[in-house]
Amino acid sequence: MKQKTYLTSLLLCLAIHVFGQENKQVADSLYDAGRYEAAAQIYQSLLKKCDNAYLYYNLGNCFYRLHNINHAILNYERAVIRDPGNKDMRFNLTLARTKTADRLDDTDDFFIVYWARSVVNAHGADGWGRAAIVMFCVLLLSALGFLFLRPLRWRKVSFGAGITACVCVLLFNAFAYIQKKQRFDTSHAIVMTAIQVRSTPATSGNLLFMLHDGTKVAITDASMKLWCKISLPDGRTGWVERSKIEQI
Amino acid sequence: MQKKIVILFFLLWSASLIKAAIRIEASAPSVVGVGEQFRLEYTVNSQSIKSIQTISKIQGFNILYGPSRSTYNSVQSINGTVTSSSSTTYGYTLVATHPGNYVMPRISANVGGQTVVSNVVRIRVLSTGNAGGGRGGQSAASASNVPVNSSEKSGKISGKDLFITVTANKNNVYEQEPILLTYRVYARVNLTQLAGKMPDLKGFMTKEVTLPQQKSFSIASYNGQNYYTTVWSQYVMFPQQTGKLIIPSIRFDGIVEFQNPDIDPIDAFFNGNSGSFQRKKSIIAPPLTINVRPLPSKPTNFSGAVGQFTIQSFLKTPHPRENETIDLQLVIKGTGNVELIKAPDVRFPRDFETYDPKQTSDSKLTTHGMNGSMVIDYIAVPHHKGRYTIPSIDFVYFDTSIGTYRTLRTAPMTIDVAKGERNIYSAEQAQQLANSDIRYIYKGKIKLYHPSDLLWNRPLYWMIYAIVFLLFCAAYVILDRHTALRADVAGRKVRGAGRLSRRRLRRANQLLRLQKTDEFYEEILSALMGYVSDRLNIPVSELTHERILQEFQQAGVEKQTSDAFLSLLDRCESYHYSLYKDEVDTTSFVYDQTADMLNSLEKTLKKKKK
Numbered sequence: 001m002k003q004k005t006y007l008t009s010l011l012l013c014l015a016i017h018v019f020g021q022e023n024k025q026v027a028d029s030l031y032d033a034g035r036y037e038a039a040a041q042i043y044q045s046l047l048k049k050c051d052n053a054y055l056y057y058n059l060g061n062c063f064y065r066l067h068n069i070n071h072a073i074l075n076y077e078r079a080v081i082r083d084p085g086n087k088d089m090r091f092n093l094t095l096a097r098t099k100t101a102d103r104l105d106d107t108d109d110f111f112i113v114y115w116a117r118s119v120v121n122a123h124g125a126d127g128w129g130r131a132a133i134v135m136f137c138v139l140l141l142s143a144l145g146f147l148f149l150r151p152l153r154w155r156k157v158s159f160g161a162g163i164t165a166c167v168c169v170l171l172f173n174a175f176a177y178i179q180k181k182q183r184f185d186t187s188h189a190i191v192m193t194a195i196q197v198r199s200t201p202a203t204s205g206n207l208l209f210m211l212h213d214g215t216k217v218a219i220t221d222a223s224m225k226l227w228c229k230i231s232l233p234d235g236r237t238g239w240v241e242r243s244k245i246e247q248i
Numbered sequence: 249m250q251k252k253i254v255i256l257f258f259l260l261w262s263a264s265l266i267k268a269a270i271r272i273e274a275s276a277p278s279v280v281g282v283g284e285q286f287r288l289e290y291t292v293n294s295q296s297i298k299s300i301q302t303i304s305k306i307q308g309f310n311i312l313y314g315p316s317r318s319t320y321n322s323v324q325s326i327n328g329t330v331t332s333s334s335s336t337t338y339g340y341t342l343v344a345t346h347p348g349n350y351v352m353p354r355i356s357a358n359v360g361g362q363t364v365v366s367n368v369v370r371i372r373v374l375s376t377g378n379a380g381g382g383r384g385g386q387s388a389a390s391a392s393n394v395p396v397n398s399s400e401k402s403g404k405i406s407g408k409d410l411f412i413t414v415t416a417n418k419n420n421v422y423e424q425e426p427i428l429l430t431y432r433v434y435a436r437v438n439l440t441q442l443a444g445k446m447p448d449l450k451g452f453m454t455k456e457v458t459l460p461q462q463k464s465f466s467i468a469s470y471n472g473q474n475y476y477t478t479v480w481s482q483y484v485m486f487p488q489q490t491g492k493l494i495i496p497s498i499r500f501d502g503i504v505e506f507q508n509p510d511i512d513p514i515d516a517f518f519n520g521n522s523g524s525f526q527r528k529k530s531i532i533a534p535p536l537t538i539n540v541r542p543l544p545s546k547p548t549n550f551s552g553a554v555g556q557f558t559i560q561s562f563l564k565t566p567h568p569r570e571n572e573t574i575d576l577q578l579v580i581k582g583t584g585n586v587e588l589i590k591a592p593d594v595r596f597p598r599d600f601e602t603y604d605p606k607q608t609s610d611s612k613l614t615t616h617g618m619n620g621s622m623v624i625d626y627i628a629v630p631h632h633k634g635r636y637t638i639p640s641i642d643f644v645y646f647d648t649s650i651g652t653y654r655t656l657r658t659a660p661m662t663i664d665v666a667k668g669e670r671n672i673y674s675a676e677q678a679q680q681l682a683n684s685d686i687r688y689i690y691k692g693k694i695k696l697y698h699p700s701d702l703l704w705n706r707p708l709y710w711m712i713y714a715i716v717f718l719l720f721c722a723a724y725v726i727l728d729r730h731t732a733l734r735a736d737v738a739g740r741k742v743r744g745a746g747r748l749s750r751r752r753l754r755r756a757n758q759l760l761r762l763q764k765t766d767e768f769y770e771e772i773l774s775a776l777m778g779y780v781s782d783r784l785n786i787p788v789s790e791l792t793h794e795r796i797l798q799e800f801q802q803a804g805v806e807k808q809t810s811d812a813f814l815s816l817l818d819r820c821e822s823y824h825y826s827l828y829k830d831e832v833d834t835t836s837f838v839y840d841q842t843a844d845m846l847n848s849l850e851k852t853l854k855k856k857k858k
Contacts (some may be wrong), residue, residue, distance in 0.1 A: 003287040030690050054690040061689045100682055129704035133712055140720040148727045176704045181701065196606075 027058070036062040053082035057089050064092070069099045070213040074190045075248045077216065081183055084121040100214030125179035132172035139165035187222075189230070191215045197238035201227035208238045209239040218247065263857055264770050266506040270294050270359045272366035276351060279467050281474065282344050282630055285312065290338045290355055290366055295319055297336055300357040306825075308350050308373065312342030316774040347375035350391045374467065374474050408473070409436045412480065412500060412533040417615075423490050424554035424585050425648045427615030428457075429483045431533055434468075436477040437504045442480065444500035444533070451540075451710060453588075454612050457482035484613055486554075486585050490542040504529050543646050551592050553645035555584015555617055561658040562816065569666045570633050573599075576626040578641060578658070584648070586611040592643050594626045596688070601629040630665045637662050638749045720844035749779040753839075764802045768835055769824035772842050776817055779846055783853055793817075805852050813849070816841055 027042035040062035046057050060075035076093035083089060123131065142165060145158030194212045198205030201224055211217070211232075220237065223227035230245070231237040276288040292300070302315055316337040319354040323332040326670025352369040410433075416427040433442065446456065446857035480500075487493060504527050517857045543554070557580050580589055591605040620637055630636065703709050752775035759768040781788045784799045800810040806826070820838060 014397045024694060028689060031689055052694045054692075054694050058689040061686055064686050090692070095681055095684065095686055125702050125704040134712060134717065137716055140716060144720070144723055144727065145722070148731065180702060180704055201772055 024058075031058065031062060031065075034065075036065045040066070045068050053079045053080070053086065053089065053234070056082065057086075057092070060096070062090060064096055065186045069096055070190055072096045073100070073214050073216070074192075074248065077188070077190065081168065081185070081248065083124060084179060084182070085123045085127060096216070097216075100212060120175050120178055123175070125176045125183060126175035128179060129170045132169050135168040135172060139169060144220075184248050187219050189217055189219055189247045191217060191245050193244050194242055195240050196222075196231070196246040197240055199238060201229075201239040205239060209236065211240070216248075219245075219247070221231070249826045252731070268363060269684070272355065272357055272364050274354070274366045277371050278370070278373055278698060279374060280344050280345055281374050281467065284847040285341060287341050288314075288340045288352060288369075291314075291335050292337075292357060292364070293333070293335045294359050295321070295334045295336055296360050298358040298360070300338065300828045301355040302338075303340065303353055303355065306350075306353060307416070308346045308348060309342040309344055312341040312343055314338075316340075317549075328491060333785060344371075349659055364814060366557060389617070395714065406848065408506065410434070410439065410502065410529060410531055412531050414495065414533050414539060416495075416534045418535060419537075420541065421487060422541050422589070422646065422648060423488070423543050423552065424486055424552070424646070424652070426555075426584070427485045427487070427538060428615045429495065429536075431480045432484070433480045433531075434470055434477045435465075435832055436473070436475055439476075439502055440505050441503040442467070442500055442531075443502075444480070444498055446481075446483075447495055447498045447533075448616040449483070449485060449495060451493045452485040452487055453585075454483050454485045455618075457484060457613060457615065458663060482615070484615065484617060486540070486588070487540040490540045493538050495536040495538065498533050500531045500533065502529050502531055503527070544652070547655075549592065549642055550644045550646075550653065551590050553580070553582075553586075554591045554644075554648060555586075555645065556647060556649060557582030557584055557643070557645050557656065557825055559641075559643050559656045559658060561661075563661060563663065566663075567666065568630060568663060571629060574663065576628070576629045576631065576638065576661075578624045578626070578643075579621055580624070580643065583614070583619045584617050584645070586620050586622050589622050589645075591624045591626075592641055594641055595639050596626075596628045597630075599631055600636075601631065603627040629783045630663075633665045635662060655680050659671075696805055745822050747776045748782060751842055753846065756839060756842075760839055765835055766824070769820050769838075772838060773820050773824060776813070776820070779849070783849075801830050803853055805849065807850070809845075809848060813845055816845055 023042050023046055027039040027046070028037075029040035030042070040059055043059040043062065046052075047059065055080035056075045060072045060079060063069075063072035063075060073093065073096045074089050076089060076096055078085070079089045080093055090141045090160055116233055142158040142162035146155055146162060148157060149155050191211050191213050194210060197211055200206070215232075217230040217232060217240075219228050220231050224242075227239050228240055228241050228242050228245075229237060267282075271293055272572065273291045273293075275291070277286050280286050301310070305311065315562065318337045318339070320332065321332075321334040323330065325331075337413070341724070350371050350373060351373060352400060354366045354368060356363055356365045358364075415430050415432070417430075418425070421427055431444075431445075433439070446454075454694045459479060459482060463478045463480070465478045467474055468477045469475075470477070487791075506525055506527065538705065559580050560578065564577050565573070568574045573619055574596060577596075578629075581584070587609050589607075589609075591607055594605075598600050606625040607622060608625075609620065609622040610623075611618040638661045639659045639661045643652055645656070646652075647654045656813045756771035756775065759771060777788055777791055780796060780799075781791060784803065786799065796814065796823050797810055799815070801807075816838070820842075822855070823834070823838070
């Protein structure tokens with residue numbers, strides 16, 4: 001009996017998988033035909049079942065074509081945190097950001113920071129994890145070389161390789177940690193409609209400034225039900241109504 | 249229990265201390281018909297009335313009953329704040345006897361030692377030809393003084409009993425000037441339902457005024473007759489074309505209820521047959537013509553706005569930097585066609601990169617048109633630092649109140665652009681990016697991941713490390729044993745004999761080519777001797793012919809081979825130690841023989857070993 005239920009659940013999973021692929025193909029062809037709304041609906045229903053960077057990316061494209069820039073940005077952001085190394089996703093996100101009213105891009109960092117960030121974002125957590133395992137293998141191989149090779153030259157080389165591999169293992173695991181943190185980070189949100197940022201969490205609060213739709217903000221205090229505190233890359237902070245923003 | 253009463257009493261007493269000013273308020277319907285009963289009420293917001301004037305007669309009215317006295321008292325406690333109110337009402341039931349305008353008498357009262365006088369109430373009494381009785385009351389909607397047409401009995405309704413009028417507040421307007429169109433229903437019959445579509449208004453931008461869903465009828469006189477009347481629908485229209493525009497006639501479908509005089513009410517009650525019946529009636533609202541005048545010759549920078557407006561402009565980014573956006577906001581507030589305003593031009597300095605202005609309007613519909621504001625954001629990017637002046641913005645609109653164009657002008661603005669951090673390259677790049685299109689969707693197959701499906705930092709991930717480490721340990725053990733074997737000299741010699749002698753042969757071959765015969769024979773000899781010594785594990789010093797023969801026999805080498813080996817050995821020795829050395833043919837022959845010999849010996853000995 002137990003086996004039977006196991007079998008049916010397995011079949012169900014398989015069916016979902018197969019239909020999932022088919023639905024995606026249908027949605028892709030709908031996108032080609034220019035029926036972006038229908039395609040978006042299928043992608044959204046697929047996303048309820050599974051969580052895939054490409055689905056978010058395709059959904060973002062549909063919204064972009066429908067001139068719904070804020071939803072496009074939201075979905076591109078979701079795609080990028082799931083597959084940080086994908087160039088197409090990053091490109092479309094940066095392109096969509098240029099269509100928003102507030103252009104608060106945080107790219108004017110010091111170039112080393114920018115460079116380091118782009119290195120960390122070259123792969124996702126699993127990509128870095130795999131690289132770390134490869135480097136661990138290299139580390140052990142060079143340890144063997146150091147222990148058993150006779151000529152001094154070869155021993156020197158394997159010692160150097162071992163030290164480098166050791167550093168790489170630690171570094172790549174650190175990158176993987178950062179990526180994993182980014183992946184499940186819910187502290188950022190996209191502004192969905194133009195909002196007024198206030199000094200206190202109430203409509204009577206002083207109006208600090210306006211934010212337009214499509215802007216990415218960091219949520220710094222989410223303890224209240226209807227309001228949350230946000231901060232911008234340029235350091236400005238304030239309170240906004242929770243319903244007007246959507247978490248990535 | 250007693251305590252509670254005391255507290256309640258205390259509360260009442262304290263509440264009465266904070267009493268509002270004492271007033272007498274008279275109330276009565278504003279319009280009544282002759283013969284209609286209605287109530288006139290005087291309300292005093294206090295209960296401590298010492299004396300009050302009573303009315304015994306009113307000119308033009310008969311007092312049917314009164315005064316009747318009723319009191320009202322309430323104590324409320326909300327969040328600890330206690331409020332109390334009490335009032336006394338003196339009511340009279342009156343019936344009007346003559347048409348005309350009347351002022352109800354004012355009464356005075358002595359309340360708590362204070363003398364107060366009531367307010368003035370005016371009543372208009374309408375004349376009526378047929379003073380029907382029945383549904384008396386003070387509500388105008390159910391007033392019975394509206395004459396019931398004699399034809400009602402037959403269920404026929406003439407155009408005089410039920411009709412709809414169409415009126416516009418202005419019949420002669422300018423293009424874009426709002427017009428308020430009103431459909432008003434007049435009825436002398438009991439209208440229970442009415443439905444009609446919106447007129448098909450061509451050449452107008454139309455917005456419907458939201459009226460309460462529940463229509464309340466009032467009484468009004470039209471062409472000397474009294475009707476129940478209500479505003480059915482209202483539209484605010486902005487003419488988009490000029491000339492004589494016609495608002496077409498539209499049809500309303502109504503249902504009218506009649507009392508059936510032929511049915512005996514008692515009979516109807518017992519037979520379940522109501523004393524009334526319903527008739528459908530369609531009403532045609534007449535068409536209306538509106539003369540729309542074109543606007544006088546339009547100035548070139550006319551914004552399309554018609555109405556009354558004010559403008560205001562300010563910089564949202566007061567301290568801009570190089571290559572960063574400047575947001576200049578222009579707010580146009582007023583009444584008119586707010587939504588249709590075109591953004592006036594802003595002449596930014598030539599160096600600035602400009603974008604299309606972003607327009608957002610926020611307006612509410614009023615009977616005078618749209619009232620609200622239009623916010624226009626002008627976005628520009630300065631590329632070089634310095635002081636710039638943005639010239640004044642001209643907003644030209646048509647003022648309907650004076651019938652001419654007016655120009656509103658903002659003050660010119662000076663901005664100081666500071667040196668920016670972002671270089672021009674990124675701005676250009678951003679521009680290039682903005683002009684490109686998004687990349688195509690991903691069409692390949694996808695893995696249906698779940699959010700927690702990351703491999704990193706799960707037990708399996710660290711298990712891989714452990715497995716790799718175990719493999720390392722295994723490799724270490726194997727290699728360690730290998731080194732130990734290498735350390736076993738004798739064992740290594742046995743296995744490496746063939747290789748060592750081969751290396752010696754190779755050296756001999758080199759010497760042969762160099763014509764160094766002496767060294768050649770030495771090498772060949774050591775190759776042969778070394779091979780036997782290593783292979784059979786006998787020190788070279790003990791290698792005599794007899795010993796070699798003996799050992800070869802033990803190792804199972806054929807007699808022939810061992811003899812050949814020994815003769816070769818002898819030959820080499822003799823050549824090596826004689827002076828006769830210059831024959832190349834001999835040396836190469838010896839070399840070949842030695843190579844063959846070592847090969848065959850190695851084969852035999854290896855086989856034997858196995």
